[in-house]
Amino acid sequence: MIRFLLARLGEVVGVMLAVSFLVYLVLEHDAASVAVKVIGQYSTEGQRALWLSENGYDAPFLVRYVTWLGRFVTGDWGSSTHFREQVTVLLPQHLARTGILAGTAFAIIVPVAFLFGIVAGVREGSWADRVVSFIAVATTSIPEFASAVFLSAIFVFWLGILPGASTMTSGFEWQQLVLPCLVIVLYDFGYVARMVRAAMADVMAQPYIRTALMKGASPARIVLRHALRNALVAPITVIMLQIPWLISGVLVTEVFFAYKGFGTLLYQACLNSDVALIEACAMTSVFVIVSTQLISDVLYTLLNPRIRFGLRRGEA
Amino acid sequence: MSILRTTSGRPAHPEVAAVADQLLKGAIDRRAFLRTVSLLGISAASAAAFAGLAGPAAAQETPKQGGTLRYGASIMEINDPMMITWTQPSNVARNVIEFLTQVDEENITHPHLAASWDPSADLTTWKFKLQPNVKWSNGDAFTTEDVAFNIRRWIAPESKSSNKSAFSAIKEVEVVNDLEFTLHLSRPTLAIPEMLFAYTCPMVHRKFIEQGGVWTKNPIGTGPYELVEFAVGQKATLKRKAAYWGTKVHLDEIRFIDLGTDVTASIQALASGQVDIVPSINTTDIDVVKRLPNATLLVGHAAQTICIRMQVTQKPFDDLRVRQAVVLAADNQKILELGYRGLGMAAENHHVAPFQPEYFKLPPVKRDVAKAKALLAEAGYKDGIDLSLVLGNTQGRWEQDCAQILQQQLAEAGIRMKLDVKPSSEFWPIWDKVPFGLTFWAHRPLAVMTLDLAYRGGGAWNESRFASAEFDAALNKATGIVDPKQRAQAMEAVERILQDAAVMVQPFWADRFGAMSTKVRGFRLHPATYNLLGNVWLA
Numbered sequence: 001m002i003r004f005l006l007a008r009l010g011e012v013v014g015v016m017l018a019v020s021f022l023v024y025l026v027l028e029h030d031a032a033s034v035a036v037k038v039i040g041q042y043s044t045e046g047q048r049a050l051w052l053s054e055n056g057y058d059a060p061f062l063v064r065y066v067t068w069l070g071r072f073v074t075g076d077w078g079s080s081t082h083f084r085e086q087v088t089v090l091l092p093q094h095l096a097r098t099g100i101l102a103g104t105a106f107a108i109i110v111p112v113a114f115l116f117g118i119v120a121g122v123r124e125g126s127w128a129d130r131v132v133s134f135i136a137v138a139t140t141s142i143p144e145f146a147s148a149v150f151l152s153a154i155f156v157f158w159l160g161i162l163p164g165a166s167t168m169t170s171g172f173e174w175q176q177l178v179l180p181c182l183v184i185v186l187y188d189f190g191y192v193a194r195m196v197r198a199a200m201a202d203v204m205a206q207p208y209i210r211t212a213l214m215k216g217a218s219p220a221r222i223v224l225r226h227a228l229r230n231a232l233v234a235p236i237t238v239i240m241l242q243i244p245w246l247i248s249g250v251l252v253t254e255v256f257f258a259y260k261g262f263g264t265l266l267y268q269a270c271l272n273s274d275v276a277l278i279e280a281c282a283m284t285s286v287f288v289i290v291s292t293q294l295i296s297d298v299l300y301t302l303l304n305p306r307i308r309f310g311l312r313r314g315e316a
Numbered sequence: 317m318s319i320l321r322t323t324s325g326r327p328a329h330p331e332v333a334a335v336a337d338q339l340l341k342g343a344i345d346r347r348a349f350l351r352t353v354s355l356l357g358i359s360a361a362s363a364a365a366f367a368g369l370a371g372p373a374a375a376q377e378t379p380k381q382g383g384t385l386r387y388g389a390s391i392m393e394i395n396d397p398m399m400i401t402w403t404q405p406s407n408v409a410r411n412v413i414e415f416l417t418q419v420d421e422e423n424i425t426h427p428h429l430a431a432s433w434d435p436s437a438d439l440t441t442w443k444f445k446l447q448p449n450v451k452w453s454n455g456d457a458f459t460t461e462d463v464a465f466n467i468r469r470w471i472a473p474e475s476k477s478s479n480k481s482a483f484s485a486i487k488e489v490e491v492v493n494d495l496e497f498t499l500h501l502s503r504p505t506l507a508i509p510e511m512l513f514a515y516t517c518p519m520v521h522r523k524f525i526e527q528g529g530v531w532t533k534n535p536i537g538t539g540p541y542e543l544v545e546f547a548v549g550q551k552a553t554l555k556r557k558a559a560y561w562g563t564k565v566h567l568d569e570i571r572f573i574d575l576g577t578d579v580t581a582s583i584q585a586l587a588s589g590q591v592d593i594v595p596s597i598n599t600t601d602i603d604v605v606k607r608l609p610n611a612t613l614l615v616g617h618a619a620q621t622i623c624i625r626m627q628v629t630q631k632p633f634d635d636l637r638v639r640q641a642v643v644l645a646a647d648n649q650k651i652l653e654l655g656y657r658g659l660g661m662a663a664e665n666h667h668v669a670p671f672q673p674e675y676f677k678l679p680p681v682k683r684d685v686a687k688a689k690a691l692l693a694e695a696g697y698k699d700g701i702d703l704s705l706v707l708g709n710t711q712g713r714w715e716q717d718c719a720q721i722l723q724q725q726l727a728e729a730g731i732r733m734k735l736d737v738k739p740s741s742e743f744w745p746i747w748d749k750v751p752f753g754l755t756f757w758a759h760r761p762l763a764v765m766t767l768d769l770a771y772r773g774g775g776a777w778n779e780s781r782f783a784s785a786e787f788d789a790a791l792n793k794a795t796g797i798v799d800p801k802q803r804a805q806a807m808e809a810v811e812r813i814l815q816d817a818a819v820m821v822q823p824f825w826a827d828r829f830g831a832m833s834t835k836v837r838g839f840r841l842h843p844a845t846y847n848l849l850g851n852v853w854l855a
Binding site: 033036037082083084085090094152156157160162163164165167169170255256257258260264265267268271273 | 392393395548549550551571573574575576577578580581582583584585586587588590608741745
């Protein structure tokens, strides 16, 4: 297990290094354009040249990359040109807010998706299965920007019972969380429910379920004790994949409702060519993706002892 | 004449009598009169009385004291107020730190921290007198020492503020006593009081640098409010101070809320009563705002425009006939109607707006497709010509809509114009380098400010590379003429030279839009997007 973890950690570091190089290459290979982005489009050639030499942009690209990486690793992430604030100040607060939104949505998506998925998967082809599948496909196929417009037309403009912007500037208000959460849940739960349904249907067709049934086990016991644990393995990966999506993929929802989370931060960074902020956001996203992958791999081995990662064939 | 009083109590500038005479003879309108005499130090009240204008119409409702106004804004760090590069952060600070003068929604300049000013006849020596009894929020008195500290810092050799070039005419700030100072200029400049209200010109305390140089950490000010809360990207809160030297303000608290870059969120916030003022909305949002029962649409004229300009140094635009053909084939009024829903005023390809004080009315520009074709043929393009226009939709999709309408108009004259649409981040690095480009130009109170930057030979932002000694001389002549009629006449040459050179299709002046809650009283859009909240109250 330790060897497996170390090997996976090595991979994680490798992926992050590769991505950091790509990010730096894309954003900073053209030093002149960095100067334009940082000191503004109206700056003169002279001011740009001065800024470039002051900030070490005379050095070759690889040297600049290594210097940047060194600073990044030691926690010097630079400052945002748009907000005029240290990136290390901006990023944690925005991440925390996305954490609240994503966490709430996640806490709704998982149980709802499991409930729907199990109900549908236990009896494939039943009317319950058909209804659930229809709802799941319908909600998943409506993109967030469309459901956001639709929901705010109903709850903000027509009924007037929910706030239309979720800035949370006067402190936390649960009402402001309702619409963004609803948009995310609507878009995402159907996908997870269908995964659970497929896995469940698969397991329910296995001979050991029939055996349990013939031994006279109650349906509840069959589902909870025999089927569910085995059906969890595939959806776990899907669920873990939702976490990185919830961190950076909720950009559309966050921007629409002016929710000050990680997605809004990344969006504003891109709009304003805020180089240091884009780099930090990109690295954070990559970190979330590779670390959730690592966790899901570990969960896999715990849920299914037959899976042994990191061992060569014949060793098990 | 006896009722025209200076705010300082000193005799009026010699030009005042002539300007007043012109008003009486109908040579200039009331607005031009008010603007000019207020710049020359005449009190607005006496000028308004002289012009036969009633004072401000008696308000139908008595302003109510108290309440919290919530204002949609982008909250950015404000370290050094003279280094602000956008109006939004200045609006957050505006009601805490104040300016020597104040330009109102009608482009008229009023005294503020400076109670009065008297320019010399040649407009190179300006004597200012400060408002007495003004106190900083830390208890210190506001004096000329503060003013000298600020202005000297703006124009210092190491200054990185845009004030440095704006006030390059200032040779010296002479402190006479605690309340009087004199500006000595190297060239006549009429617009000094107007320029002192630029968003980079708020007065900070004389110990600003000594005390750290970060304004939000130590927000000392002379204004009616104090900054009590500030979070970048989120919010800023101002609370009314117990004592204020000026006219009493109505609101207890002003809360600036960052509603992000998507205007939809701002309008939703307005609809659900989370915000009271959304200072800027897109033309596409106008219909939604009109339909909201709890909101009022705000409309304001501004000298903001798009310039579809050609670089006179680049082929094929080095040939005047090609440029003339493009300009003649364009129909400015149609571009305004179809591209911007008619929400503005057609322009005349010389970048001077009818509501700017220097404007001189030239004969109307007429579309002439046949002549455009003939000119093209003469220039050697009998079978038409292929052009490529670069644009970046920096203000929104309407820029591209306008370009597409121009594209169809030019096609009638055999000009095949391709559109090269770039993301705005890719457009900005090349905006002044492409041979044929569409650029958005922001509002400026005076046309000469734009003309100086964009069309003077070697001007900092001369994107068309237009250079004409004749034009520069005409512009020099117009700048520094006090008399508005004479100045407008001098502008005739300036406008005509630029229009005849056919460097651009400048289709229209774009109106500006905002929205506010029906509860808000006394708020109007300012042409420069500054927020003046002194008279604002909540019903």
